[in-house]
Amino acid sequence: MTVSRVVNGGHLVSVETAERVREAIRKLGYVPNEAARILKGHAPRTIGLIIPDLADTFFSICAHAVQQFAAKHGYLTLLLASERDAGSEATELAMMKSRNIAGLLIVPSSPESVGQLQEVRARGVPVVMLDRTFPGLDAAEVMVENEQGAINAVVHLIEHGHRNILCLGYDSQFNSIGLRIQGYKKAMAQAGLEPELMITDSPAALGARLRKRLLSSKAPTALFSLNNVTTINVLQDLRSDNIRVPEEIAVIGFDDFEMAALLSVPLTAVRQPAAELGRTAAQVLLDWIRSRKTETSPARHKIVLPTELVIRRSCGCEPNEKHSDGKEPAHSAAVQ
Secondary structure, eight states: OHHHHHHTTOSSSOHHHHHHHHHHHHHHTOOOOHHHHHHTTOOOOEEEEEESOTTSHHHHHHHHHHHHHHHHTTOEEEEEEOTTOHHHHHHHHHHHHHTTOSEEEEOOOOGGGHHHHHHHHHTTOOEEEESOOOTTOOOEEEEEOHHHHHHHHHHHHHHTTOOOEEEEEEOTTSHHHHHHHHHHHHHHHHTTOOOEEEEESSGGGHHHHHHHHHTSTTOOSEEEESSHHHHHHHHHHHHHTTOOTTTTOEEEEESOOTTGGGSSSOOEEEEOOHHHHHHHHHHHHHHHHHHTOTTSOSTTOEEEEOOEEEOOSTTSOOTTOOOTTSOOTTSEEEOO
16 A cells, blocks of 8 residues: 555655665566556556657657656656657547546647547546647646747847848648747837748758749748758758858747857747746646546636747847847847
8 A cells, every 4th residue: 555655646654665665666666557447446646748850859858858747747648749640640640548647748730630629638638738728728828928929039130231032931721820920920010020921831942942942033031930950951041052140131939949159140939938848738738637627618818928038149139249238249138
């Protein structure tokens, strides 16, 4: 009974005894039999996680944080990648439903999944959407401040004197990208500038259109990229065409990534707290599971995390340059 209480997160065990049990578990390599636990009436201790793409560093960092947090609290994570395909996501959701999971985390790739997610909720299984959300679904939501992050990035370019700023990317059907576009438009409108969008169905389709736009009579002097995949593709295209950043064109991307500071021209980017996003979503899900009130929504639980504008050189700032407030732009500037 004591071991069972420790394994299942019970609170009727002293700290010293619990640590002795955990040490014995580590030495013996003990792993609970999930199927046997469920047959004996215990709640399942596996959560599901569906993300669009493991190759995207943002989503892989989120997934890693979820797995770490869940493991720390005694839960296994069943991780699947939909590859941004509606059919694959539907198949994976069906698999999750058949596995008797305790709860589901999802970065949705298709509005077509809403019906299946409603079925999951109808079974009493908690659902948390992260990064992207769909209206009308009885689920918790964890996102970042997409609109304000975009506003801060575009205002920074405007402060550099840019008046012709092109916003480019894909996946505009998702509210996370939609809010970034909204922030871009708002910053441009407040400065009395005309917004210009280049939105495609995929990042691969951007190259030719951008090249043509850069050769036009009214070529943009700055680019605001809507996510890290777009940013990487854009930087590769600019390099191939020998267009210097930031001398000939300034660039700010939404999404920071590990190598951004090590590029030949370090990238200025809106940093999303990817690991915190994953941990927070996992925390919301596990709290909901433990509440034993899965028949109802957790009061439409919605958490919005702040972003951070990390200023490097691609926007035109120099490491020794200072703003009017005396702060060096090479340092991170927190978004309020």
